[in-house]
Amino acid sequence: MDRGAFVLANRLVGNEDGAAGLEMTLKGPGLEVRRDAVLAATGAEMGLTINMREAPVWTAVRVRAGDVVAFRAATAGCRGYLAVAGGLDVPTMLGSCATYLRGRLGGVGGRALQKGDVLAVRLARPDGVPPPERAVPPERRPRYPAEVECRVVLGPQADHFTEEGIRAFVEGPYEVTPQADRMGYRLKGPVIEHARGHDIISDGIPLGGIQVPGEGQPIVLLVDRQTTGGYTKIATVIGPDIARIGQTRPGQRIRFRKVTVEQAHAALAEEVRRLDEATPH
Amino acid sequence: MSLYAAPRLLPAGDAAVSVELADEISREANARVLTLERLLLDGRVPGIVETLPTFRALLVTYDPLVLSWERLRAVVDALAPRLARAPAPPGRHLELPCAYGGEYGPDLEEVARRLGLAPADVIRLHASADHYVYFIGFTPGLPYMSGQPLELTIPRLDRPRTKTPAGSVGIGGTQTSIYSVESPGGFWVLGRTPLKLYDPGAADPILLRAGDHVRFRPIDGTEFRAIAQAVAAGAYRPRVDALESP
Numbered sequence: 001m002d003r004g005a006f007v008l009a010n011r012l013v014g015n016e017d018g019a020a021g022l023e024m025t026l027k028g029p030g031l032e033v034r035r036d037a038v039l040a041a042t043g044a045e046m047g048l049t050i051n052m053r054e055a056p057v058w059t060a061v062r063v064r065a066g067d068v069v070a071f072r073a074a075t076a077g078c079r080g081y082l083a084v085a086g087g088l089d090v091p092t093m094l095g096s097c098a099t100y101l102r103g104r105l106g107g108v109g110g111r112a113l114q115k116g117d118v119l120a121v122r123l124a125r126p127d128g129v130p131p132p133e134r135a136v137p138p139e140r141r142p143r144y145p146a147e148v149e150c151r152v153v154l155g156p157q158a159d160h161f162t163e164e165g166i167r168a169f170v171e172g173p174y175e176v177t178p179q180a181d182r183m184g185y186r187l188k189g190p191v192i193e194h195a196r197g198h199d200i201i202s203d204g205i206p207l208g209g210i211q212v213p214g215e216g217q218p219i220v221l222l223v224d225r226q227t228t229g230g231y232t233k234i235a236t237v238i239g240p241d242i243a244r245i246g247q248t249r250p251g252q253r254i255r256f257r258k259v260t261v262e263q264a265h266a267a268l269a270e271e272v273r274r275l276d277e278a279t280p281h
Numbered sequence: 282m283s284l285y286a287a288p289r290l291l292p293a294g295d296a297a298v299s300v301e302l303a304d305e306i307s308r309e310a311n312a313r314v315l316t317l318e319r320l321l322l323d324g325r326v327p328g329i330v331e332t333l334p335t336f337r338a339l340l341v342t343y344d345p346l347v348l349s350w351e352r353l354r355a356v357v358d359a360l361a362p363r364l365a366r367a368p369a370p371p372g373r374h375l376e377l378p379c380a381y382g383g384e385y386g387p388d389l390e391e392v393a394r395r396l397g398l399a400p401a402d403v404i405r406l407h408a409s410a411d412h413y414v415y416f417i418g419f420t421p422g423l424p425y426m427s428g429q430p431l432e433l434t435i436p437r438l439d440r441p442r443t444k445t446p447a448g449s450v451g452i453g454g455t456q457t458s459i460y461s462v463e464s465p466g467g468f469w470v471l472g473r474t475p476l477k478l479y480d481p482g483a484a485d486p487i488l489l490r491a492g493d494h495v496r497f498r499p500i501d502g503t504e505f506r507a508i509a510q511a512v513a514a515g516a517y518r519p520r521v522d523a524l525e526s527p
Contacts, residue, residue: 093481103421103462105481156291156299201306202418202425204333204340206297228335228418228425236294264295265345272346 001079001182001223001246003239004275005043008136009083011279012040012060014124019087020097022113024080026249028071029113033063037121038085042136044077044144044247059135060085077144077247086124100224102183140278147173147253148244152210152235153264157200160232161212165193169234173253174218180250182224187254191216192234202230208237208245210256220245238264240271284310288317288361290354296330296345300357302364303337306427310337311415312369315492319370320360328353334491335416336425372414372492374522377459379408379450379497380505381472388469392435392452404499406430407471412457412495422461422479422487426495429457441467448473450497472497475509476519488519 007017015021022029028046041048041057048055049070055061063069071080090097090107099107108117158166174189198214204227205211211219211231220237221229222245235256237245248254259267282305289301300317303310314334321329321341328348333340343353381404382389393400412426429452437453442465445451449460451468458468461478474497478488489495500508511517 094486103479103481105421105486110481153292153294156293201304201336201338203299203301203335203338204293204297204418206293206299206340206342208294226419227333228416233293236292236297238295240295261292261295261350265350268295268345 002043002081002243004243004271005079005142006081006083007275008058008278009040009042009081010087012042012058012134012136013038013083013085015083015085015087018097019083019122020090020107021081021083021088024071024082026078027073028080028082030068030070031119033065033067033069034118035121036062036064038062038124039069040083041071041080042083043080044074046071046074046077046080056135058138058141059133061133078249079246084121086122089120089122098223102224134280136278136280140274142243142247144247147255148248149255149257150241150244151238151259151264151267152208152256153238153261154235154258155233156203156236157232158234160194160196160198160200161234162193162195165195165216166234168192169218170256170258172255174255176248176250176252176254178250180248182222184219184221184225185245185248187218187220189217192218194232198232199230200232202228205229205233206236207239208242209233210235210237222246238267240267284313284365288357288364290357292350293340297340297342298350298353299338299340301338306336306415308369308413311491313364314339315370316364317357317360320363321356324356324360326353326356333416333418335418370492372494373490374494374496375489376496376498376520376522377474377476378500378504378508378519379472379474380500380502381407383502385473385502385505386450386471388451389471392433392469392471395435396432398432403433403471406433407452407457408497408499410496412497414489414491414493414495416491417487417489420460420462420464420479421481422489424459424478424489424493424495426457426459427455428494429455431455435469437467438469441465442470445470446473448475448478450474472499473505475505475512476517477512 010019040060048057093106104110168190169192174187177186177188179186192212209221212234213231284303291299293299302313318332318334328344331342393403410429413428414424434455445460445466447463449470450472451470453468
């Protein structure tokens with residue numbers, strides 16, 4: 001849900017950007033280390049303790065067999081990430097090592113982790129593990145404000161809405177409702193008016209696609225979304241800003257800002273640069 | 282309702298575009314979508330990440346740092362003249378066993394009553410049809426099919442079920458679908474197939490493909506249980522006929 005924080009956790013421990021790690025929503029697990037390892041915690045502010053002692057986040061830290069690693073409930077942000085040098089040893093399915101709960105796919109039996117699970121770690125490349133204490137500079141760590149702004153490209157079905165409907169949508173703000181997970185976020189705010197019907201011939205749903213069903217409230221579809229659907233999509237959240245939604249929780253507010261496809265591509269290039277600059281060498 | 286003279290490229294964010302080829306649900310529109318997908322994949326255009334065909338549109342996910350919007354548009358425009366002439370990509374013919382009625386098809390009686398048919402006629406009409414798979418979507422492996430006789434046209438359930446077992450074969454509108462995982466749904470359930478449309482443990486987890494043709498073979502409860510056992514043991518393969526030649 002926050003690709004940038006996930007990628008930086010991997011880079012801190014010398015992994016490929018897509019190596020398997022943990023995503024922790026609002027709270028994290030307590031983990032007993034079975035084998036010496038290097039790990040890094042990034043994302044939502046949920047601390048990191050090793051044997052009850054505070055350890056640095058956004059930093060590669062060494063842990064020893066027998067250590068207990070734990071997190072507290074997130075005080076800002078919603079998704080924390082934990083990467084281990086070498087990456088978690090989970091199967092690659094349909095080209096991904098992500099867990100997809102609704103399809104019971106990937107990860108550990110396609111389910112959320114449970115007490116007692118043992119996570120295997122792949123051997124890190126001999127030259128791969130960087131020295132511990134490498135850190136993302138504090139000024140390059142993201143902040144998680146109470147109200148977030150997300151850039152959107154209008155379409156694919158913006159022409160199904162009235163001018164007032166589009167204006168209501170970009171003026172907002174919209175509040176995150178409790179119906180918010182990796183599949184999608186239902187939002188609540190100004191009603192978005194359709195010009196002609198809210199149903200379309202079912203088509204594909206892109207990452208960040210914003211569906212508006214008949215009652216005029218938007219649903220942002222995220223990483224575990226259904227692949228197709230028959231509701232009008234007013235706009236699409238741009239890739240670099242998916243994380244801003246992923247880091248919000250129910251009750252927080254989102255404002256949408258309209259950008260062109262060209263501006264969105266420039267923002268993506270900027271995001272790649274931002275991550276490279278945040279990566280310690 | 283028509284086929285467009287030229288593709289409409291609708292932006293779907295910074296990394297996807299919906300290429301619309303028609304504003305109708307038809308085999309012709311779908312054949313163009315599947316042809317465009319095949320041509321794009323055959324062309325191995327650098328920067329195309331994923332393609333997702335539906336009734337009348339192809340969602341193309343791309344990496345804008347590799348493939349610019351202008352370049353993508355040029356690639357699609359160059360392929361457009363070939364879509365109208367191209368034959369539909371070859372599809373497979375599959376026979377899926379289906380236990381109609383009873384515990385497997387709780388809505389069969391009510392569907393028959395509403396349509397003014399005998400339950401046996403509903404089964405006969407449904408099982409005699411060539412169901413064409415327009416695309417796979419919604420949940421993993423779920424086919425959007427049509428081709429059933431118009432006598433079976435029925436509005437969807439007024440109140441969708443919260444749970445429909447995997448394998449349930451349902452009708453709604455002019456369509457048939459098969460629930461690939463247990464999920465909510467608004468289709469009338471006529472029966473159930475013991476086959477797995479989605480098997481996360483299998484090397485190829487998705488049974489059906491866009492462009493396939495499906496025929497249902499009525500079976501009874503005894504055969505259902507026997508096939509379900511064979512499926513669980515990995516010992517059952519559905520009958521698949523040779524590719525339909527274009």
